[in-house]
Amino acid sequence: MKPDDKFSPTFHFPVQIYYEDTDFSGVVYHPNFLKYFERAREHVIGAERLAALWQQHGLGFAVYRSDMLCHEGVEFADVVDVRTRFYFESKYRTVWQQEIWRPKGTKPAVTAHIEMVCMNKARQLCPMTPPLIEELGRHFDQAISL
Amino acid sequence: MKPDDKFSPTFHFPVQIYYEDTDFSGVVYHPNFLKYFERAREHVIGAERLAALWQQHGLGFAVYRSDMLCHEGVEFADVVDVRTRFYFESKYRTVWQQEIWRPKGTKPAVTAHIEMVCMNKARQLCPMTPPLIEELGRHFDQAISL
Amino acid sequence: MKPDDKFSPTFHFPVQIYYEDTDFSGVVYHPNFLKYFERAREHVIGAERLAALWQQHGLGFAVYRSDMLCHEGVEFADVVDVRTRFYFESKYRTVWQQEIWRPKGTKPAVTAHIEMVCMNKARQLCPMTPPLIEELGRHFDQAISL
Amino acid sequence: MKPDDKFSPTFHFPVQIYYEDTDFSGVVYHPNFLKYFERAREHVIGAERLAALWQQHGLGFAVYRSDMLCHEGVEFADVVDVRTRFYFESKYRTVWQQEIWRPKGTKPAVTAHIEMVCMNKARQLCPMTPPLIEELGRHFDQAISL
Numbered sequence: 001m002k003p004d005d006k007f008s009p010t011f012h013f014p015v016q017i018y019y020e021d022t023d024f025s026g027v028v029y030h031p032n033f034l035k036y037f038e039r040a041r042e043h044v045i046g047a048e049r050l051a052a053l054w055q056q057h058g059l060g061f062a063v064y065r066s067d068m069l070c071h072e073g074v075e076f077a078d079v080v081d082v083r084t085r086f087y088f089e090s091k092y093r094t095v096w097q098q099e100i101w102r103p104k105g106t107k108p109a110v111t112a113h114i115e116m117v118c119m120n121k122a123r124q125l126c127p128m129t130p131p132l133i134e135e136l137g138r139h140f141d142q143a144i145s146l
Numbered sequence: 147m148k149p150d151d152k153f154s155p156t157f158h159f160p161v162q163i164y165y166e167d168t169d170f171s172g173v174v175y176h177p178n179f180l181k182y183f184e185r186a187r188e189h190v191i192g193a194e195r196l197a198a199l200w201q202q203h204g205l206g207f208a209v210y211r212s213d214m215l216c217h218e219g220v221e222f223a224d225v226v227d228v229r230t231r232f233y234f235e236s237k238y239r240t241v242w243q244q245e246i247w248r249p250k251g252t253k254p255a256v257t258a259h260i261e262m263v264c265m266n267k268a269r270q271l272c273p274m275t276p277p278l279i280e281e282l283g284r285h286f287d288q289a290i291s292l
Numbered sequence: 293m294k295p296d297d298k299f300s301p302t303f304h305f306p307v308q309i310y311y312e313d314t315d316f317s318g319v320v321y322h323p324n325f326l327k328y329f330e331r332a333r334e335h336v337i338g339a340e341r342l343a344a345l346w347q348q349h350g351l352g353f354a355v356y357r358s359d360m361l362c363h364e365g366v367e368f369a370d371v372v373d374v375r376t377r378f379y380f381e382s383k384y385r386t387v388w389q390q391e392i393w394r395p396k397g398t399k400p401a402v403t404a405h406i407e408m409v410c411m412n413k414a415r416q417l418c419p420m421t422p423p424l425i426e427e428l429g430r431h432f433d434q435a436i437s438l
Numbered sequence: 439m440k441p442d443d444k445f446s447p448t449f450h451f452p453v454q455i456y457y458e459d460t461d462f463s464g465v466v467y468h469p470n471f472l473k474y475f476e477r478a479r480e481h482v483i484g485a486e487r488l489a490a491l492w493q494q495h496g497l498g499f500a501v502y503r504s505d506m507l508c509h510e511g512v513e514f515a516d517v518v519d520v521r522t523r524f525y526f527e528s529k530y531r532t533v534w535q536q537e538i539w540r541p542k543g544t545k546p547a548v549t550a551h552i553e554m555v556c557m558n559k560a561r562q563l564c565p566m567t568p569p570l571i572e573e574l575g576r577h578f579d580q581a582i583s584l
Contacts, residue, residue, distance in 0.1 A: 162331075162339065163339075164327075164330065164331050164334055164339070165330060165334070166327045166330065166331075181310070181312045184310065184311060184312065185308075185310050185312075188310055188311070193308065193309075193310070193368070193369035194369055196368075196369065197367075197368055197369040200368075221343075222339070222342075222343055222346075223339035223340055223342065223343040
């Protein structure tokens with residue numbers, strides 16, 4: 001991924017491919033890529049922080065859009081590198097650019113553009129809390145003003 | 147399944163095997179059988195009834211034990227017959243005997259003994275409500291006294 | 293969906309939402325929508341036909357692109373209507389427009405644009421067989437010439 | 439787990455619980471425990487070794503029996519410890535005792551007895567290869583003679 005002022009730095013997250021991830025065609029079943037992207041986002045945000053946000057503030061993130069391109073099959077026993085960067089589009093919405101790289105790959109096997117919105121338990125759009133924006137904003141070189 | 151005074155009649159529930167169900171070995175990935183057994187139980191109990199029980203009474207069923215034997219592989223595009231019968235062991239617990247039959251099978255491909263307990267949202271053991279026991283008990287020829 | 297000369301008629305496929313489909317936020321976990329779309333496509337194409345295509349010709353379909361918008365949460369015990377239509381973009385590629393409608397919904401809860409390509413077991417792009425194109429083409433009013 | 443001459447030492451494998459693992463009751467959906475047990479076994483055996491065994495010898499492992507007890511719910515954001523030990527029952531069969539421990543748990547949340555058999559691609563019972571038995575046997579203090 002090329003550096004881009006708008007985006008956070010790139011985070012790397014490894015995912016090992018198990019039996020459960022494949023289908024009879026021999027490669028990863030495509031909806032599972034969305035699972036790996038979500039796991040990687042949860043590591044960027046912090047699973048503990050997500051759990052606290054839900055329990056204390058009744059807030060969570062929902063995927064509003066996922067646009068994914070599958071360029072290459074990913075195989076059993078691969079340990080892939082999930083690369084993730086994001087930016088705040090507004091107080092309500094984050095935009096994520098994510099890629100899956102196979103071991104020794106020269107280009108990404110899967111690429112995705114994903115948009116997440118912040119919602120309360122009644123599934124109404126809500127602004128992210130200022131502490132959350134500040135904490136996630138520490139990933140950025142420049143100050144974020146939303 | 148042989149008739150048995152203790153058990154309800156046998157319920158039949160079809161499940162089609164899709165890409166998502168298989169793994170690279172070419173057959174159904176074994177934890178998925180537990181999903182089909184659960185779907186079949188939800189049809190016996192009634193999904194609407196389960197949803198109401200959760201929303202109105204804060205009660206749900208949790209699998210306490212699942213003992214499963216996989217005798218034969220199940221393949222993509224199979225439409226299997228999930229056979230289910232159960233009995234009330236107490237006000238807290240139901241016991242289920244479930245089988246998966248492939249098309250044209252002469253014996254079950256998978257067999258399972260499953261125990262479910264009734265719990266509240268704090269995951270404390272709770273008795274099933276009398277109307278629930280009565281409604282599920284209609285499946286039995288004989289009266290149930292718990 | 294509006295009629296469109298390019299597209300097949302709209303196919304309807306019901307999917308019941310089970311425990312396995314939801315996550316702790318209370319609604320369907322978003323990657324599962326891609327599973328329902330795939331199940332619906334398998335019913336349009338025919339699971340038996342897909343199995344035969346793989347076993348006899350070594351051909352299968354791979355999702356190249358999936359662009360999905362999640363407008364509304366889908367809940368446990370819902371029986372949703374998956375609406376599907378498609379067209380042949382070339383001998384290699386089909387394009388699918390798919391939607392998920394909740395019971396009594398006035399607009400789709402989820403919409404998707406999905407592209408599938410035909411591949412051999414070595415994951416090389418291959419043209420669909422003429423009989424397959426002819427059989428799938430029966431869904432169209434007008435002749436297809438690829 | 440208590441030491442036992444028959445068993446290998448206990449292996450520890452961490453699993454983080456993500457959105458995908460839970461259902462609307464708020465805890466892990468029970469069939470997913472079988473996935474974590476399988477991941478842990480794949481780490482004991484070695485995913486690369488499993489991939490090579492399949493590609494070079496046409497051999498794989500199938501779960502013949504899984505008997506699982508769920509004592510306690512496991513929650514989102516938990517990092518559980520999957521504890522695994524096993525022994526060779528014969529050249530064809532391994533027996534696994536596995537447990538899931540929550541952070542700060544004083545007893546296992548889930549326990550399981552799992553039996554795996556070695557099969558070829560036609561799903562016929564086959565003996566494990568001598569090098570495989572030898573390599574896995576290195577986990578044991580005592581020599582294994584099958």
